[in-house]
Amino acid sequence: MVIRYCPATDVKSLLEEIANKLGFSHVPVGQVLCLRSRGSMATHTIARIHGLSRVWQRALGVKAHYVVEVISEKYDSLTQEEKEKVIIHELLHVPKSFRGGFRHHKGWITSRRVTELHQALTKRGGSSRTSRWENA
Secondary structure (H helix, E strand, C coil), X not given: CCCEEEECHHHHHHHXXXXXXXXXXXXXXXXXEEEEEECCCCCCCXXXXXXXXXXXXXXXXXXXXXXXXXXXXHHCCCCHHHHHHHHHHHHHCCCXXXXXXXXXXXXXXXXXXXXXHHHHHHHCCCCCCCCCCCCC
């Protein structure tokens, strides 16, 4: 099956809100794109982040950009809290330098760190969105 991509404006809005409320000031959200994919064969992946490498930045004459890809088959059925945690996790991969590279999991991205940041987000008013179950 071919993977299809489409813009994910809902993910972009959530990412902007989380980055602002948690003080991810090193992430210029205008340089982070969000896509939703359908048809991925990934079994344990909900979302992933892609960076524009420095060689491509140089060749194209553009600044660093990142793409957060959410896999529709996994991401869309999550609760709002789980979606927020997924976005926090992906934002943690972006290094302070914002040059196209990545921070790896080891010692940096842990479930504990994600949970702590989500608790901080909740204390700051959380996401302005409600899950589809909260509206039922």
